[in-house]
Amino acid sequence: MNDPMNDAEFEAYIARRSRLSREYKDLSADFPPKELDEAVLGRARSALALDRKETPEREVYIRWMAPVAFAATVVLVFTVVLQIVIRPAGAPPPLADESAGPSSVTSPAAATPDHSPKLASESGRIDKLEAPVPAARKSVNAAPAAPPEPSVRERERDEVAGLAEKKSNVSQTRELAKDAAESRAAERTVEANESAAQVTVTGSRQASGAAQAASPMARPVLEDERRDPAVWLAAIEKMRKDGQAAAADAEMKLFLEKNPDYFRTHPLPEGTR
Amino acid sequence: MTASDDDSELMLRYRHGDLRAFETLYERHRGSLYRYLLRQCRDTETASDLFQEVWGRVIATRARYEPRARFTTYLFHIAHNCCIDYFRRQSARRAGLTDTVEDWNDQLVSPTHERPDAELARAQLEQAFRTGLAQLPPEQREVFLLYEETGLDLDEIAYVTGVGMETAKSRLRYALNKLRAALKDDPAVELAGARGSNRE
Numbered sequence: 001m002n003d004p005m006n007d008a009e010f011e012a013y014i015a016r017r018s019r020l021s022r023e024y025k026d027l028s029a030d031f032p033p034k035e036l037d038e039a040v041l042g043r044a045r046s047a048l049a050l051d052r053k054e055t056p057e058r059e060v061y062i063r064w065m066a067p068v069a070f071a072a073t074v075v076l077v078f079t080v081v082l083q084i085v086i087r088p089a090g091a092p093p094p095l096a097d098e099s100a101g102p103s104s105v106t107s108p109a110a111a112t113p114d115h116s117p118k119l120a121s122e123s124g125r126i127d128k129l130e131a132p133v134p135a136a137r138k139s140v141n142a143a144p145a146a147p148p149e150p151s152v153r154e155r156e157r158d159e160v161a162g163l164a165e166k167k168s169n170v171s172q173t174r175e176l177a178k179d180a181a182e183s184r185a186a187e188r189t190v191e192a193n194e195s196a197a198q199v200t201v202t203g204s205r206q207a208s209g210a211a212q213a214a215s216p217m218a219r220p221v222l223e224d225e226r227r228d229p230a231v232w233l234a235a236i237e238k239m240r241k242d243g244q245a246a247a248a249d250a251e252m253k254l255f256l257e258k259n260p261d262y263f264r265t266h267p268l269p270e271g272t273r
Numbered sequence: 274m275t276a277s278d279d280d281s282e283l284m285l286r287y288r289h290g291d292l293r294a295f296e297t298l299y300e301r302h303r304g305s306l307y308r309y310l311l312r313q314c315r316d317t318e319t320a321s322d323l324f325q326e327v328w329g330r331v332i333a334t335r336a337r338y339e340p341r342a343r344f345t346t347y348l349f350h351i352a353h354n355c356c357i358d359y360f361r362r363q364s365a366r367r368a369g370l371t372d373t374v375e376d377w378n379d380q381l382v383s384p385t386h387e388r389p390d391a392e393l394a395r396a397q398l399e400q401a402f403r404t405g406l407a408q409l410p411p412e413q414r415e416v417f418l419l420y421e422e423t424g425l426d427l428d429e430i431a432y433v434t435g436v437g438m439e440t441a442k443s444r445l446r447y448a449l450n451k452l453r454a455a456l457k458d459d460p461a462v463e464l465a466g467a468r469g470s471n472r473e
Binding site for chain 1: 292303325329335402427449
């Protein structure tokens, strides 16, 4: 029977002082073949290559994410600032200004761009190149909330005249006042013509109104006078004498419509045709 | 820095993309791992497959590697598991016990007529050693191989093989006794360190 290894021998072996260990080391130099080495190292290499292949996409994303986000933020802020800063100078006024209505209409810069270039240049509005009346109409149109009253235009012109009067140059003031007066007269003439055209279409009431508009001094035929044909005819005669021939003719036409048989029973008075 | 710490450092460097670190690590452990596998399964082809499988697992798990223990422990723990899987795939008796000593000799020893006379005695000693090693039970042979090939101490061998330290120590003691019995008639081999030292 074999002798069992005693503790001292075993401790010597554990301490690696045994000849058996040295003999085992010399037993053979078994190593993996070259092909095996290459296979393992190639596997390690391809694993790293795979890592590097996957990494650039993530790295590119991570590398460019912050700059792109920053650039987008800068562009957004720049655009908003441009909208806020540049729009009042070049773009139409905001809604709050539009709601101001007549006050914006009556602003001196908008109303008298030609006559007060200093004010126009201060305001920076593009309206300064437009004529006074169209500019005023444009301003009225631009403010839909404001009522299109004729008095607004008249007030504009009065203010233009007032501003012109304040100027030290007397001749310029006179010209401005003259321009304003002419403009006002022209406006009233246009309105009168429009009213006269309406009279011919709608009837005697408008016709008498047109006669009134044509001659501010003319007295219209009263409704009470029309009740009595004789009085009505007298009023027509009076209109004709006053030089309101057209109005007298229109009134006579109306008289004949109301009283078609009057002249059969009553002879024409002298001078009445 | 010790070699084992250096191994962990190399593994961490490889984990971060340093192929040179892996090459160094591989060069250090390729022989011991290959011999361990070859003498465990006693088939060069199987040993080569297991060798690739072990290193493949090391490569695949590099991202999760943490230097909690020596790299050698980590590496041979994987190797041990690969061997266990292999033995399970094969029949335990066929893989561990039924191979004959002649199979070993055919694989590992060159014909004597190709060797010079001076090496003949040494070749006979190697053959006797291999015969004794082949006759060991697998678990005893594994402890002996781990002890000789890796330089691990008994605590670490117990961890690698999944047994207690006393069990590992007992297995190693049994393995040494059987090897001593196999080489008893060979005057070139002495088991006792003291006697070996005296003879040197």
